[in-house]
Amino acid sequence: MKLIRGTLICLGLIPIGIGLYGLWNYYTADQLVAIGKWLVIGLALHDGVLVPLVLVGGALIWQAHRVLPPAVGRIVAGGLVVAGVTSLLAAPAIIREGESDNPTLLTQHYGYNLAWALLIVAVVTIGGAVIAWLSSRKRRPVPPPVSGELSPRSQRHVADVNQRPLRREPAVRPGGLPPTEAGEPG
């Protein structure tokens, strides 16, 4: 293990050296500073803005479990992730539409296309959420298993039901299941 790790680290240092030496050799000091700035700003925007926004959004959705079954929250969150990432990916094309002097570049109406894509995502998400909501109303609690001989599917179902918060649940349930990651936002 130590040998493999050491070899991998040494092997990794070679390409890093090639890359850094290449940049150093090719660019002027000003350009290197510019590359550094773009690297740092990208990292800061991602870690300092994008992820916190996603976490806050996730926390808000999970808070909604008081009114909606958790399955609905999960489906809505999934829909938002698909919609959000697709929008980010389409954004440059929307911003640049009509800016090129090459008529075969950016040939479509990307804002219009994005609207269509988001509509489809919304329809699928709402459809899925409604189905999840209806089916969660039908389900009844199942008594906990006596032994571990249930099928994986049943085990999951039991785990699901047991961990679902009860209405007017006491803050601490004596002898309940160990705490899960439920407290994490998103």
Added chain:
Amino acid sequence: MHNPRVAVSIGRLLATCLIVCFLTGLYSHYLQEPASWMSFPTRPVWLYRLNQGAHVATGIAAIPLLMAKLWVVYPRLFEWPPLRSAMHGLERASIAVFVAASLLQLFMGLLNTLQWYPWPFTFRETHFFLAWVIIGSLLIHIAVKLPLIREHWRRARDGTPVVIDTAVPARGWSRRGFFTAVGLTVATVTVTTVGQSFSPLQKLNLFAPRTPSKGPQGLAVNRTATQAGVLSSARSPDWRLQIKGPRPVTLTLSELHQMPQFQARLPISCVEGWSQNADWSGVRVRDLLDRVGAPAGSGLRVISLEPSGPFAQTEMGPEFAADELTLLALRLNGEVLDIEHGYPARIIAPARPGVLQTKWVRTLEVLA
């Protein structure tokens, strides 16, 4: 969800994309800047089309995968104490470099497909050198995390609790739900862009910057005649093709048309990812080389009318120059070449990037 098992699962997918992206990127780079000893396959004719389609598709798929991976490990950013030892500091620094370089790399790549360059450095060199930094940091990251990766490569083994794997938390996603969301996101961004190189999905191409069949003569254009500044020189009645070799000749357009004409169905495959098949016809480059008495195995320098630009002059290795499908094309899809496609004559060769399919050719120079 912020646990090692999920990080390992998503990390494998991301690493696969990054490695495919790196290798296809290297192939594309060395086709454009070959070392003297390098020789490249000319078949299948769609090899570069596949290479570059895969490069851009894996790059785009890596965007949601990278975001998912960073989301999973985000709490580690705030681990306490922030620095335990010098080794720990090095590890964190290497991850910062890895993440920052990957974010910039994918962002630059996406913007390059739109030919949008809002930064004060060149795209090609930065993209190339950052790729080396990223692949090196990836190896180091794998080395550092190897015990963790081995431990969590498979689901927890029999007899150990599998709480993380199958339990559905009261709030938030289960592992399965998380991977479903990531998978759907990757599928969505892939299906709505890959049609620019994978023709069967062309109708679903909502966000890729090109519709490869949209353009003069049913083919998109990477660099227009106006951008290249050849509008008048390419239309000039004085145009002649010069071929420099042991017995140099100068040919008029009608002399070229009188030579034996050959047809080839070959794709234009752009480095930016879009590609499209087309029917070309014209004179075989190897016939032109024979005409000037070039020795077998000669390479070629192709010079365009374009007064300046990184690809105004290109070189072609002997494996492409001797290929029976490599043409000096005069016609495209049954018509005389449009000026946007390189009138009066352009190079078309199998399995090469579009930027090397030089348009508005003025001179061919035999290289010993």
